[in-house]
Amino acid sequence: QGEPVFANPRNAAAGSLRQLDSKAAAGRGLSLFIFSLQNEEDFSLATHGEILRYLKSLGFPVLPFSVVTGEEALSAITALGESRGDVDYAIDGAVLAVDALALRRQLGSTARAPRWSVAYKFPAEEKKTRLRAITIQVGRTGVLTPAAELEPVRLAGTTVSKASLHNEDFIAERDIRVGDMVWVRKAGEIIPEVIGVERKERPEGTVPFQMPKSCPSCGEKVRRMEGEAATRCVSPECPAQLLRGVEHFASRQAMDIEGLGPALVQSLHEHGLLQTSAADLYYLEKEDVAALPRMGPKAAQNLMDGIEKSKTRPLSRLLVALGIPQVGQKAAYVLAQTFPTMDALCAAGREELAQVPDIGPITADNIVSWLDSEPAKHMLARLAQAGVNMTEPVVESPSGGALAGKTVVITGTLPGMTREEAAERVVLAGGQVSSAVSKKTNFLLAGEKAGSKLAKAEKLGIPVISFETFLQMLEEEPTNS
Numbered sequence: 468q469g470e471p472v473f474a475n476p477r478n479a480a481a482g483s484l485r486q487l488d489s490k491a492a493a494g495r496g497l498s499l500f501i502f503s504l505q506n507e508e509d510f511s512l513a514t515h516g517e518i519l520r521y522l523k524s525l526g527f528p529v530l531p532f533s534v535v536t537g538e539e540a541l542s543a544i545t546a547l548g549e550s551r552g553d554v555d556y557a558i559d560g561a562v563l564a565v566d567a568l569a570l571r572r573q574l575g576s577t578a579r580a581p582r583w584s585v586a587y588k589f590p591a592e593e594k595k596t597r598l599r600a601i602t603i604q605v606g607r608t609g610v611l612t613p614a615a616e617l618e619p620v621r622l623a624g625t626t627v628s629k630a631s632l633h634n635e636d637f638i639a640e641r642d643i644r645v646g647d648m649v650w651v652r653k654a655g656e657i658i659p660e661v662i663g664v665e666r667k668e669r670p671e672g673t674v675p676f677q678m679p680k681s682c683p684s685c686g687e688k689v690r691r692m693e694g695e696a697a698t699r700c701v702s703p704e705c706p707a708q709l710l711r712g713v714e715h716f717a718s719r720q721a722m723d724i725e726g727l728g729p730a731l732v733q734s735l736h737e738h739g740l741l742q743t744s745a746a747d748l749y750y751l752e753k754e755d756v757a758a759l760p761r762m763g764p765k766a767a768q769n770l771m772d773g774i775e776k777s778k779t780r781p782l783s784r785l786l787v788a789l790g791i792p793q794v795g796q797k798a799a800y801v802l803a804q805t806f807p808t809m810d811a812l813c814a815a816g817r818e819e820l821a822q823v824p825d826i827g828p829i830t831a832d833n834i835v836s837w838l839d840s841e842p843a844k845h846m847l848a849r850l851a852q853a854g855v856n857m858t859e860p861v862v863e864s865p866s867g868g869a870l871a872g873k874t875v876v877i878t879g880t881l882p883g884m885t886r887e888e889a890a891e892r893v894v895l896a897g898g899q900v901s902s903a904v905s906k907k908t909n910f911l912l913a914g915e916k917a918g919s920k921l922a923k924a925e926k927l928g929i930p931v932i933s934f935e936t937f938l939q940m941l942e943e944e945p946t947n948s
Contacts, residue, residue: 476557477657501527507568514566534566548589557623560588591652594627595665596620598649601632601676605684607711609699613638613678615649615661623653630659634696635678642666644673682707687842692792693829701792701833704744704842710736712790716745720796720887721788722777724748726770734759744846745788748774749853782809782859783887785850789843792833796887797902801825802834803859804894809847810857813838825902868897869943876904878921879914881934889937896941904929912937 483495501522504510512518519529535543544561551558565571565583574582600616613632620627630651632638641664643649648665682689682700684707691698703712713732717724727748735741740755741748751774757767780788786799794802805823806812812834820831837843851857875893877886877900884892889912890900904911904923911924911931924931932940 499528500530502530513568515564515568516566544587551589558589560586562586591654592623593650593652593662594620594622595648595650596627598643598645598647598661600645601638601643603679603683605682605700605705605707607708609701609705609708611678611682611689611698611700613676615643615651617649617651620651622651622659627651627653627659630661632661635676635691635698636696638676642675644669644676646670646673684708685842687840690792690833690836692833699792701790701837702840702842703789703837703846709741709744713741713745713748715790716788717748717777718788720885721784722780723784724770724777725773726766727773731759731770734762744842744849746846746849746853749778749850749855778853778855780856782807782812782857785809785855785857786812789837789846791837793830794834797890797900798825798830800887800890801900804861807859807861808857809851813847824899862891862894868895869941870896870898873898873909874901874907875899875910875912876901876908876920876924877912877914879917881912881914884934892941 479495480497483492483497486492486495502519503515504512504518504522507518510518510521512521514534516532516534519532523529533543540563544563547558547561563585564581565574571581571583576582597618598615599618602614602616604612604614606612612634615630615632617628617630631654632643637643641661643661643664646669648668649661650663650665651659652662654660678689678691678698680689681687682702682705685700685702685705687700687702687705689698689700700708702708705712710729710732713727713735714729716722717727717732732741735751735756738755738759740751740759751771753764753767753771756762756770757764759767762770781803783796783800783803786794786802787796801824802812802820806815817828817831817835820826820834821828823831826834838847870893875898877889877893881889893900901908904920904927906927908924908927908929911920911929912934913921913924913931914934921931923929
């Protein structure tokens with residue numbers, strides 16, 4: 468019909484069933500296989516095989532199946548895998564299930580899956596084709612991802628002309644070069660990926676791949692953080708990152724602009740009101756916002772009020788909002804307490820920043836590199852001009868507080884208090900907050916859904932305290948020890 472082809476049968480089926488127009492769904496020509504009865508207890512059937520034969524007798528299409536013994540199971544699965552190319556639908560595995568329904572009821576299920584059934588995945592189909600080019604895609608988080616441009620090849624039911632190359636290390640480890648004959652498969656039968664090179668067929672003159680030094684989207688220098696495989700563009704004015712960057716800027720842990728969700732950010736961008744960076748938010752006009760689809764004067768005023776209110780957030784919240792690599796809520800708070808104005812932070816050098824607790828040389832380098840970039844300077848200047856607060860109220864740490872000299876790590880969800888607020892309470896009580904559990908940790912404050920930090924604390928024998936105990940400790944008389 469001249470329309471784009473679906474990426475795979477799963478997408479085609481799911482998209483067709485979600486059509487609001489039932490006629491459009493009916494026109495897709497979907498077919499199905501029935502594999503079981505939900506109310507099997509209402510029928511006098513003892514096995515799954517009997518269920519399938521009964522369904523078939525009623526005219527329902529059922530998948531071919533075999534009832535086998537334990538000894539025959541492996542051979543049956545292997546035979547199915549070898550013949551899967553002979554049918555006109557994709558098969559990525561086989562299911563081995565207990566046939567007797569009474570035995571199934573005895574075995575029962577876990578929270579995630581039945582105990583009477585197991586799935587076997589067949590090896591993914593692999594094909595060889597020519598690598599024409601390696602292009603770079605910039606994701607919404609700034610990660611540069613190399614992609615393979617291939618000579619089209621038929622693979623697992625679809626024609627593949629592009630495939631993932633993951634990252635720079637993946638390419639280097641396999642010495643993948645433009646012009647090579649490469650082996651391609653579909654990860655999970657869905658996503659095409661290059662898995663290797665046929666070096667015997669490598670043409671003369673090929674050269675090793677190198678990641679670009681500048682962002683294909685904005686032209687700014689890219690960086691690869693120590694210990695990471697990803698190469699990133701960290702410019703706050705990169706077009707490829709604009710929407711995600713503004714969503715983060717407005718999020719609750721950052722500038723907390725109420726009502727500014729992903730849909731509205733998208734609409735602002737589509738109508739030309741959001742073009743450069745999150746600083747554009749502070750130059751919006753109410754009339755322009757009200758003219759957007761599904762907005763109107765009242766919704767526009769609510770957004771403008773939320774943006775105006777966000778101007779009063781402390782520097783620590785702004786630092787979170789800027790999205791500087793490795794500067795989250797805890798690091799932002801510590802930085803703002805040490806350098807209580809943006810000017811003071813911008814004037815700090817790498818060595819000075821590295822001495823700040825929980826910062827270190829890698830994060831210090833990220834901060835300096837980000838603040839020194841021209842897009843960052845431009846964004847900060849526009850924020851300041853719009854009246855956004857660039858200062859932090861400094862919290863004095865009493866030497867004799869209830870937590871004087873104590874190092875506390877906070878994890879999990881706390882009732883009625885954010886981790887940032889709990890960290891402020893620790894500092895007010897004379898303590899220090901750390902982001903990682905170590906032998907120097909005095910307490911771990913654990914809320915709900917505490918993760919790996921709780922496990923590490925228990926392993927090291929670090930005392931774990933509840934939120935209630937934490938509040939009691941804050942109310943205790945200060946010690947002079």
